[in-house]
Amino acid sequence: MHEPSIRERVSKDVQPDSGSLVSTSTATNAGRAAPWTSVPSSEGACAAPTGTDGSSIFTQRKQSQLDVTYLLAAQAKPGQPHEVAGVPEPEFDVLTRFRSELARETPAAPAAVHVLTDLIRCSRSETIYGLELEVRRACDKMISYARSSELSVRAACELFVKFITRTSFDFPDFAECKMRLIQRGEHFRAMTDTCRERIAVFGEPFILQGSNILTHGGSRVVFSIIERAARMKRKQFRVVVVEGRGRHDAALSSGMTAKTLRFCCDVMRLGIQVTIIPDSAVPAAMEVIDIVLLGAEAIAESGAVINQVGSLGIALAAKTFNVQVFIAAESYKFVRIYPLTQRDISKTDSDHAPRSYRQMTRHEEIPKQLQFECPPSDLTPGSYIHLLITDLGVLTPAAVSEALMKMYH
Amino acid sequence: MTSRGARTKQRLQYDDPDAVAKAEKRAVLKRAPAQRLVPLFAHLPQLEPLRPDATQVSFVETSGLHPRVVRLGQQLAHGVVQGGSARVVALLLALREMIADFEPTNSSSTLPPATDAAASMPVKVSDSGTESITETRRELERALNRHIQFLVDSRPLSIAMGNAVRFVKSRLGIQALAQSFLELQQQIINDIDAFIEERVVLALETIFDAGADRIRDGDVVMTYDASFLVESILLRAVQKHKRRFRVIVLDARPRHRGCALVHRLLQGGVAQCTYGLLQGAPMLVQEANLLLLGAEACFSNGAVLAAAGTASVASLAKQERIPVAVACESLKFSERVLIDSICLNELGNPDELTWGTWMRPNASQVGQNGGIQPPLGEDWRERYPNLKLLHLYYDVTPAEAVDALITEFGLIPPHGVAAVTLDMG
Secondary structure, three states, rough: HHHHHHHHHHHHHHHHHHHHHHHHHHHOOOOOOOOOOOOOOHHHHHHHHOOOOOOHHHHHHHHHHHHHHHHHHHHHHHHHHHHHHHHOOOOHHHHHHHHHHOHHHHHOOHHHHHHHHHHHHHHOOOOOHOOOOOOHHHHHHHHHHHHHHHHHHHHHHHHHHHHHHHHHHHHOOHHHHHHHHHHHHHHHHHHHHOOHHHHHHHHHHOOOOOOOOEEOOHHHHHHHHHHHHHHHHHOOOEEEOOOOEHHHHHHHHHOOOOHHHHHHHHHHOOEEEEEEEHHHHHHHHHOOOOOEEEOOOOEOOOOOEEOOOHHHHHHHHHHOOOOEEEEEOOOHOOOOOOOOOOHOOOOHHHHHOOOEEEHHHHEEEEEEOOEEEEOOOOEEEEHHHOOOEEEOOOEEEHHHHHHHHHHHH | HHHHHHHHOOOOOOOOOHHHHHHHHHHOOOOOEOOOOHHHHHHOOOEEEHHHHHHHHHHHHHHOOOOHHHHHHHHOOOOOOOOHHHHHHHHHHHHHHHHHOOOOOOOOHHHHHHHHHHHOHHHOOOOOOOOHHHHHHHHHHHHHHHHHHHHHHHHHOOOOHHHHHHHHHHHHHHHHHHOOOOHHHHHHHHHHHHHHHHHHHHHHHHHHHHHHHOOOOOOOOEEEOHHHHHHHHHHHHHOOOOOEEEEEEOOOOOOHHOOOHHHHHHHHOOHHHEEEEEEHHHHEEEEEEEEEEEEEEEEEOOOEEEOOOHHHHHHHHHHHHOOEEEEOHHEEEOOOOOOOOOOOEEEEHHHHHHHOOOOOOOOOOOOOOOOOOOOOOOOOHHOOOOOOOEEOOEEEEOHHHOOOOOOOOEEEEOOOHHHHHHHOO
16 A cells, blocks of 8 residues: 555656756757657657758658659650549648647557548548548658658558458448548547557566666557556666667757657656667676667568668677567567668668768868768667567567568458 | 368378378379489489480370379479479469369359349259359369479479468369359469469569668678579669669579579670579678578578578678578468478589589480599499498578568568568468
């Protein structure tokens, strides 16, 4: 009976601490409000470069670039341009809806499906083809907006479009088909809402009393596992968080991203001790780590995991020290891609092109020629991963392809 | 017999005298066993090669066989038709023709208009109609088995050919739906056509595009031996996707098929080619950034059966952390498990190994030319009583050494073979 109150007190004690951590870490841009309090993570990532480069231009350019490719694709296929012109631009603003979904803490892929479901509900198209075209356009917009979770949004969109085609075969009547699509969208929504809870149930037994857990990237799914272990099962353990320097928004401040920082604060509120270590200290710390628990941006068909840069290094160190690596991810992050090398997932955005290190750090003594470059994510092959904790259950990396095949056929 | 039953049937072990004696009774084409058996591989068929001067199979053996099938048997035995995909298509086309030309002995059921009209109207006549169809179907099945046995005697069937034969046989079982024998015949022919179209033509098209998509400008692609799929992927990447890349072709004795591959690639517009032998692989593999291989068959534990030497190249690439992709259509998938190269393999003509240099005359001239003598001598059997020559066609690359299979379902991990075969089975 006493325990909860103690825990509450601890968490209350911790809170001011987390506040001080916040203020020190964002000392360089203290003028701004703490980004994790009001702005959601992906929005924050988008907004961060505004001060330096003007990201609004960047997003515009991306979108226009996408329109060009879209037009080119339409040109390549004879007959399509007419239909493209025939479909009126829907009044439904996809990006605004998507943004507001993300603001509500919805993960990107379910958010995309919510938007698409609503789009179909509001759509004035009277043919399946028109509907599909509209959905495809919306998909392209959201994919280009999603950035770090681009892959999972792409996968969700692909599945959704595939489902439209399949439903249109089964239900030739348009009204019924539309109704089925909306139903399916709602069903997906209900499924994804409970995704994290199920993962937490599956993943919680892997956290042992008194163990040290290393994590990286501030994944919400990892947090849900930790939360369950701490809150429901009253386990005591330590969490070691890797700083995750390298992101562009991170390089501006102390090195930690807003997402990681928020993760740390949330975990500390549970009364769990959190230690931040720099990326360079990962191998040194691995000696005392019991398990590595990471999230994922996407899981490829080969069982390889795409995650925030640094994950591969952690997995390599873990393999050397015989520490088990677990990946916690929702099954909608399974993507039908097959990257063989790091090159296969590198994005050619201008955002990740090399830029001057001096400009990045605002450090005048650094020679101008020094370039800074950092890929947003890296690829950890399945051979470095012990188990995947998903809402479908605990899988081996080899089982991903089977799960994907079931999903797509 | 159901297709499931056929699958689980054990392969004939040639070191089991009882089984061999039984099989010899079944055999359509009688062939002499090899004079010099290689002991570890005694369970595989080791037969005297059909010599060019003894090519003509006797009239008695081929009586009642379709000429197209007889010709295919000869082509298979002499290696005129070779390569996984070509052999399957040739087999299906030959069987298709054989079924199309098949004439049942009892002519009662071959009166299509009468039975057709009768079958649709009253029940009685259709009963007798189906009975005669069943009879004719059995006759066709017997004939089909005999033709297939002849092909097996000419050269053991590959996994893909086994899958194709199983498909054709399963089509025979649909007689319940057919009203007359002609209809059944037509259905089987249509099914075979659709099978070729779907499982070979379209599958290969998808594989070519999926494979060519992986090749980027500036890549160095390495391949070993000549695979039709790999060749087509490379040419597709050059001609359709306009990629510029270098190809390293590794080759090995005794067939040296890579030579011709290099020629065709250069003709097809590949910018740069390097030709090397298997001995040079450890050095050349460091220059490559993709190893693209063909396969004879893939097994459900992810093992890949491919031209002998593939396993060593793949393990070299694995050691150098170079991605290994194997192009293989799902027709070549088997739901069996294979763990070594001994259980399932094929032995080639040992005489091919006696030639030391690759500049040897055409295979069909061996024995006829008195001028050029191979270093070991054509009479190695008499001169060296203790010498045994082992000419293995295939070896097994374990799943760990393969990063991806390029199939018509896109790229899948080698362990995905099990999921695909289960899905289709």
